[in-house]
Structures are given as C-alpha cells and as structure tokens.
Amino acid sequence: MKRLFRIAVIGLMVALAGACASKQAVTPAIPQDKDVEAKVEKVLKNMTLKEKAGQLVQLSIVTVEDDTHEALDPAKLDKIIGEYKVGSILNVMHDAAHTREQTAAMIRQIQDKSMELLGIPCIYGLDMIHGASYLIEGSLYPQEINLGATFNREYARMMGEAMAYETRAAQCPWVFSPVMDLGRDPRWPRQWESWGEDPYLQAEMARVETVAIQGDDPNHIGLEKAAVSIKHYMGYGVPLSGKDRTPAYIAENDLREKYFRPFKECFQAGALTAMVNSASINGIPTHANTLLLTGWVKEQLGWDGMLVTDWADIDNLYTRDHVAADKREAVAMGINAGIDMIMDPYDPECVNVIVDLAEKGDIPMSRLDDAVRRVLRLKVRLGLFENPTWEYDYPDFACERFAKESYAAAVESEVLLKNEGVLPLKGTERILVTGPNANSLRALNGGWSYRWQGAADEFVPQYNTILEAVQKRFSRVTYVPGVEYIEIPMAWQYDKATGIAKAAAAARAADVVVCCVGENSYCETPGNMDDLNLSANQKDLVKALAATGKPIILVLNEGRPRIIGDIEPMAKAVVDVMLPSNYGGDALAALLAGDENFSGKLPFTYPKHINSLHTYDYKVSEHREVMAGSYNYDAVMDVQWPFGHGLSYTSFAYSDLNVDRISFKAGDVLKVSVKVTNTGDRAGKEAVLLYSSDLVASLIPDVKRLRGFEKIELQPGESKVVTFELPANELAFVGADGRWRLEKGDFRLAIGGLGVQVNCTETKVWNEPNI
Numbered sequence: 002m003k004r005l006f007r008i009a010v011i012g013l014m015v016a017l018a019g020a021c022a023s024k025q026a027v028t029p030a031i032p033q034d035k036d037v038e039a040k041v042e043k044v045l046k047n048m049t050l051k052e053k054a055g056q057l058v059q060l061s062i063v064t065v066e067d068d069t070h071e072a073l074d075p076a077k078l079d080k081i082i083g084e085y086k087v088g089s090i091l092n093v094m095h096d097a098a099h100t101r102e103q104t105a106a107m108i109r110q111i112q113d114k115s116m117e118l119l120g121i122p123c124i125y126g127l128d129m130i131h132g133a134s135y136l137i138e139g140s141l142y143p144q145e146i147n148l149g150a151t152f153n154r155e156y157a158r159m160m161g162e163a164m165a166y167e168t169r170a171a172q173c174p175w176v177f178s179p180v181m182d183l184g185r186d187p188r189w190p191r192q193w194e195s196w197g198e199d200p201y202l203q204a205e206m207a208r209v210e211t212v213a214i215q216g217d218d219p220n221h222i223g224l225e226k227a228a229v230s231i232k233h234y235m236g237y238g239v240p241l242s243g244k245d246r247t248p249a250y251i252a253e254n255d256l257r258e259k260y261f262r263p264f265k266e267c268f269q270a271g272a273l274t275a276m277v278n279s280a281s282i283n284g285i286p287t288h289a290n291t292l293l294l295t296g297w298v299k300e301q302l303g304w305d306g307m308l309v310t311d312w313a314d315i316d317n318l319y320t321r322d323h324v325a326a327d328k329r330e331a332v333a334m335g336i337n338a339g340i341d342m343i344m345d346p347y348d349p350e351c352v353n354v355i356v357d358l359a360e361k362g363d364i365p366m367s368r369l370d371d372a373v374r375r376v377l378r379l380k381v382r383l384g385l386f387e388n389p390t391w392e393y394d395y396p397d398f399a400c401e402r403f404a405k406e407s408y409a410a411a412v413e414s415e416v417l418l419k420n421e422g423v424l425p426l427k428g429t430e431r432i433l434v435t436g437p438n439a440n441s442l443r444a445l446n447g448g449w450s451y452r453w454q455g456a457a458d459e460f461v462p463q464y465n466t467i468l469e470a471v472q473k474r475f476s477r478v479t480y481v482p483g484v485e486y487i488e489i490p491m492a493w494q495y496d497k498a499t500g501i502a503k504a505a506a507a508a509r510a511a512d513v514v515v516c517c518v519g520e521n522s523y524c525e526t527p528g529n530m531d532d533l534n535l536s537a538n539q540k541d542l543v544k545a546l547a548a549t550g551k552p553i554i555l556v557l558n559e560g561r562p563r564i565i566g567d568i569e570p571m572a573k574a575v576v577d578v579m580l581p582s583n584y585g586g587d588a589l590a591a592l593l594a595g596d597e598n599f600s601g602k603l604p605f606t607y608p609k610h611i612n613s614l615h616t617y618d619y620k621v622s623e624h625r626e627v628m629a630g631s632y633n634y635d636a637v638m639d640v641q642w643p644f645g646h647g648l649s650y651t652s653f654a655y656s657d658l659n660v661d662r663i664s665f666k667a668g669d670v671l672k673v674s675v676k677v678t679n680t681g682d683r684a685g686k687e688a689v690l691l692y693s694s695d696l697v698a699s700l701i702p703d704v705k706r707l708r709g710f711e712k713i714e715l716q717p718g719e720s721k722v723v724t725f726e727l728p729a730n731e732l733a734f735v736g737a738d739g740r741w742r743l744e745k746g747d748f749r750l751a752i753g754g755l756g757v758q759v760n761c762t763e764t765k766v767w768n769e770p771n772i
C-alpha cells in the first residue's frame with residue numbers, strides 16, 4: 002500500500018511538472034543537432050534491455066582494479082563491461098592522482114574493452130576541481146572560493162580551459178566541475194568548493210568556466226575540451242545542521258531566485274551533465290525530486306543533457322532517507338524522478354535491478370529510453386564513438402602559461418582584510434614565520450588536490466610553502482611552528498601545541514611575526530565540525546605571540562571563515578589567503594613585500610560571532626541599521642568583515658555615478674556608470690561592484706543584491722569610467738507564488754558608496770524561463 006502511494010505521489014509530481022511545462026513553448030537549452038540525434042537513435046535501436054540498463058550505471062574504478070591498486074584486472078574488466086555492460090567509470094585508483102600517462106593508459110584499456118565487447122564507448126569521469134587536480138603533473142589553480150575573490154571572470158575562463166585541455170590530454174572526456182553550490186553557510190565543509198555566497202557572482206563565474214571547459218558548441222566537443230558536470234543540483238550548501246549531506250530547508254522563492262540561478266545559467270550555456278545534490282530540500286531527497294529534476298530542468302528549460310547521481314545516493318534513498326524500502330524501490334524512484342545515470346560506485350548488480358524494474362513496468366520503457374538517449378547523446382556529442390581514444394598532441398600540457406595564470410590568480414585572490422601600517426614589509430626586518438599552516442602545501446591547496454582529502458606535499462614538493470616562499474623573498478627569516486596538525490587519518494583537522502613558548506621566544510628576537518593559521522585540508526563529510534572558532538591551540542599561539550608586543554601579520558589559510566573575533570585585535574594586519582594552491586605561498590610573499598598589490602575581495606561574509614552567521618543579502622527587517630520598527634530590536638549586523646571587503650596598498654575614489662534613465666520599465670536596460678580614480682601612489686586593481694536595493698516590495702526585500710562586477714587596473718592618478726548594462730528584469734524577485742515579479746516603485750543603485758534612486762513605472766510578472 003505504502004509503495005503504491007509513493008509511486009502515485011511520484012506520478013502526480015511528474016504530471017504536475019508536465020502540466021506546468023506544457024503551458025510554455027520551450028526553447029531547448031541546448032540546440033538539437035540532427036546528426037547527433039540520428040546517431041543516438043541508430044545506436045539505441047539495436048540495444049538489448051541489459052545494454053540499455055548498463056548505460057545507466059556508473060561504477061568506481063575500484064571495481065576493476067587489481068590487488069596492487071595500480072593496474073586494472075582484465076578479468077574484472079571483462080565482467081563489468083562484458084557481463085554487466087556498464088557504461089561509465091569514475092575516480093582514481095588508490096585514492097590518489099596518477100600521472101597523465103598512467104591515467105591515459107588505464108582509460109585506453111577500458112575504452113578498448115568497451116568497444117570490443119559493447120561497441121559503445123565508456124565515459125570516464127574525474128573530479129577535476131581546481132584545474133587538472135587529479136593528475137600529478139596537472140596545472141592546479143586556486144580553488145573556486147579564491148577565484149570568486151578575484152571578481153575577475155578571466156580566471157574562471159583560464160582555469161576551465163586548462164582543466165579541459167589537461168584532462169583530455171589524459172584521455173578523460175568528463176570533469177565533475179564546476180561546483181556552484183552557494184557557499185552561504187561557513188559551517189558547511191564545502192564552502193570553499195564554490196565561488197562564494199552570492200548567486201550572481203556564482204552564476205557568472207560558473208557559466209564562464211562551463212563554456213571554457215566545453216567550448217561554445219555543446220553538440221561537438223573538441224579534443225581540447227571536455228564535458229562538465231555542474232554540481233550539485235541544488236541547495237546542497239545550506240544544510241540546517243551545517244553538516245555535509247544533511248537536510249536543507251529553503252523557501253520556494255529563494256530556491257528559484259538564488260539557488261537555481263547559477264544552474265540555470267549553465268544549463269542554458271550548454272552544460273552537458275549535472276550531478277544531483279546528495280541531500281534533501283524541504284523533506285524531499287533531491288534524487289527523488291521529480292519537480293526539480295524533470296520539471297524545472299528537463300521540461301521548463303528544455304534541457305536534453307544527462308543527470309548523474311552523486312556517490313551512492315540512490316542507496317541513500319533507502320539506507321539513509323527512508324523514503325524507499327529497498328534498493329529496487331530506490332532505483333525506480335530515482336530514475337522515474339529524472340535520474341539518467343546512477344553513480345553506484347561498488348554495485349554492478351544495479352544493472353540487473355534496472356532490467357527487472359523495466360521488465361515489470363516499474364520504470365516505463367519510455368523513461369528508460371529517454372535516460373539511455375541522454376547518456377548516448379553525451380557520448381556522441383563528445384565524439385567518443387568516432388574517437389573512443391585519441392592520438393592528439395597536447396604541447397601546452399603543464400605549460401609555463403598555466404603556471405603563470407595560477408600565480409596571477411593567487412595574487413588577485415588573497416584578501417588583505419586589515420592593515421595598520423605594517424604592510425608592505427620593508428624587507429630588512431627579522432621575520433618569524435610560525436603557525437601550523439606555515440609549511441604545508443597540503444593546507445595551501447585544500448581538498449581535491451592529488452587526493453580527495455588533499456595531499457600536495459606528498460606529490461609536488463617542488464612548489465613553495467608559505468615558509469619557503471618567504472625564505473626565498475626575505476633574508477632574515479626564522480621558523481618555529483608552535484602548533485602542528487596531527488597526522489592521524491580523518492583527524493587531521495585537529496592540531497597540537499608543539500612549542501608555543503618557543504614560538505613566543507622566537508618572536509621576541511624578531512621584528513615582525515607572520516603567523517599562519519587556519520585549517521588543514523579536508524573535503525566533504527570529514528570536514529564536518531562542531532565549532533567554527535579557530536582552534537584553541539591556534540588562538541593560544543596568537544595570544545602568546547601578541548604578549549611579546551611584536552607586530553603580528555595574521556595569515557588565514559582556510560576553506561571557510563573560522564571565527565577569530567577575540568584574536569583579530571591582536572593582529573596589525575590580516576590576510577585571508579583561503580586556498581590559493583601551489584603558487585599561493587609565492588603570491589603571499591610577493592604581496593607582503595609589496596612586489597605585488599592586493600586586489601582580492603571577500604566573496605562571503607566573514608562572521609564574528611558563532612550565533613551570527615549572515616549573508617550580505619539579508620532581509621531589511623533583520624537588522625537595526627536598516628529597519629525602524631516598533632520594538633527595540635537588538636539585531637545588529639556585527640560581522641568581522643562584510644562581503645566585498647578587501648584592502649589595497651593604494652586607494653580608489655569613486656565619483657560621477659550616473660544612470661541613463663531615472664524611470665524604467667520591464668525589458669529596459671539601464672546603463673549605470675561610475676568613475677574610479679587611483680588616488681594612491683601605486684598601481685592597483687579594483688573590483689567595481691554594482692548593487693541594487695528594492696526599497697518597497699510585496700515580499701520583504703533583501704537589503705541589497707550584487708548586480709554587476711568588473712575588475713579594472715589603474716596606474717597612480719589614472720581614472721576609468723566603468724559602465725554596467727543592467728537589464729531591468731534583473732531587479733525582479735520571485736514572489737510567494739513562484740513567479741518572477743518586477744514591481745513598480747523605487748530602487749537604489751549603489752557603487753563604491755555612491756547611490757542613485759531610480760523608479761520602475763510598471764509591475765510585470767512572468768514564469769521561469771523568464772521573458
């Protein structure tokens with residue numbers, strides 16, 4: 002009975018989603034190509050049910066490894082491809098990066114077998130997260146959170162292009178990137194995998210990276226490009242508990258307006274695949290959410306790409322979420338909701354479960370064929386039928402240009418949060434370098450670097466840690482760690498005091514202290530924690546150093562803002578380097594020396610108190626600065642540093658804010674310009690941020706929203722006029738009924754502390770996809 006009810010609910014949701022879509026004429030998100038479609042139909046026509054089911058299953062490489070975990074076991078490969086007919090494999094052997102040659106050889110072996118036994122190419126997928134981060138010689142860029150801090154789309158393009166090129170050079174056509182979960186809660190251990198807390202910034206950077214990875218023709222992906230898997234669709238980043246893969250509760254209008262936005266942009270830019278959020282939204286596991294998977298994406302956007310699950314998440318429907326009774330029910334639920342490929346890492350039997358469900362009619366053949374078409378379409382679009390493997394030169398693999406880009410991105414991403422006259426250093430000072438992050442490449446890179454949990458020191462010792470880079474740039478450097486991370490697997494977030502008194506003694510003999518604190522690398526659930534405060538040992542280290550009276554430059558090397566409210570006043574300067582990767586140490590040394598100038602700005606709000614975790618786009622009714630209510634609300638926006646904060650060694654003055662029209666209506670484009678002048682004596686880059694505020698709306702408005710950003714460079718004394726083209730419809734919000742609303746009334750546009758009021762003369766309401 003229960004089972005029938007569940008299936009009935011799913012049916013109803015499909016019907017609702019269908020009804021919703023049938024009202025609109027949908028322009029396909031990816032234009033269809035008739036040759037691609039003809040090829041798909043030709044292959045599909047000759048497939049057996051088992052072959053079809055096999056295409057819908059993705060296994061971990063573990064299932065075909067031999068006992069050394071360094072090579073494939075031919076018998077296992079025969080079984081997985083020949084008997085189970087599995088269509089996709091993912092991940093790295095032995096949980097570690099391999100060389101380009103090893104990776105290529107392994108994928109070639111799989112492809113040869115797949116063509117021999119199935120005549121259909123396998124599709125291999127890898128978690129390339131910040132460059133080709135699962136190849137030992139790959140070019141790694143700063144993590145997405147850092148690229149968000151550059152507010153410079155060029156770095157998203159550069160990273161995407163290098164990632165695709167190098168991944169293809171290792172015979173892999175598919176990356177599980179970019180990540181576009183909104184990092185709106187620093188307790189969540191994957192905030193650093195995203196571009197920060199803002200939907201617009203996230204959407205812009207992710208879209209640029211998507212196109213950089215795939216190229217501009219999603220029907221024909223070239224041999225220097227790869228397919229993306231945008232992830233994790235959607236709402237994964239705001240679990241109520243703060244813990245990874247736990248339930249989120251998101252208002253329907255926010256879901257549409259903020260969380261869907263980056264995904265929508267990428268679907269419409271041609272993203273070929275998307276990976277689904279492991280957890281749940283408002284009580285519905287995302288893998289079973291027909292409305293979000295089939296309704297919003299496939300029907301409303303007319304998207305013909307492929308939805309892949311996250312790691313074992315169909316199993317989670319019964320083992321964790323208890324919305325299905327067993328695997329059989331879970332598989333039916335997922336596929337019927339819109340899942341096209343099941344990442345079932347260790348269980349090839351999933352294929353037989355799909356066969357059985359199709360035979361008994363629990364998965365309609367039409368749905369099964371639709372899913373298979375989507376998998377085949379991806380393979381055809383990637384050219385894998387013609388070129389399951391390829392002979393192609395990749396002369397730029399790990400080239401100097403990629404290295405320089407990575408360094409430049411690190412320079413533009415490290416954020417100067419505070420500077421009371423101590424920076425830049427003169428170069429003659431006696432410098433003490435201390436702290437658990439001072440001599441760790443692993444910490445500079447973060448997770449998804451050579452290993453899932455991060456392990457750079459082990460693989461690429463040739464790059465400089467902060468200590469090594471500071472030693473190379475300055476001549477009088479001493480080092481005492483004071484606190485170190487412990488080396489116990491899965492407990493490496495913990496640290497121990499190994500010589501705080503010794504560090505303080507060394508500080509007394511120094512002129513300035515560079516204290517590097519933060520976090521060791523982690524990824525996903527192992528990064529869960531119960532206290533966002535910086536660890537007690539690290540705070541003790543800072544306090545002991547402060548007691549010496551020597552100026553402290555506090556360097557934060559962390560994937561999320563750890564709370565430092567009590568020790569921040571003890572530092573003369575604070576730099577948040579976040580996770581700047583292999584050139585992050587060099588970038589920092591150059592910035593401290595003044596060889597380079599800071600220009601990074603925070604892509605998230607840095608909290609000060611554990612009970613006050615905010616995003617910059619809070620509601621006007623949340624804080625006393627904005628609201629004037631009838632009560633004495635004690636709600637003060639007291640954060641350590643706001644979104645968009647970041648200092649420079651020079652100063653910028655904003656003037657002449659102009660808008661080309663004071664009143665506007667839906668469909669208009671407002672031209673907003675501002676003059677920016679470098680008023681200091683050094684060259685510098687500045688991220689110019691355009692915000693809007695809706696002054697009165699039918700739902701409580703956000704205090705402000707980012708609507709545009711441009712990064713410019715100015716010589717001392719130089720001025721530039723920056724012009725934004727702001728479509729009026731961007732000022733709309735999603736109402737309680739799920740429809741977009743641009744409402745009549747006043748808005749304020751603001752850039753660099755200047756503001757101008759504009760007026761919308763009409764109210765317009767529309768459905769997604771908008772206009």
Ligand code: BGC
Nearest residue numbers: 092128177232279311312525
């Ligand atoms: C992560 C994904 C990743 C997948 C495959 C999962 O645990 O959540 O981001 O792409 O594993 O490695």
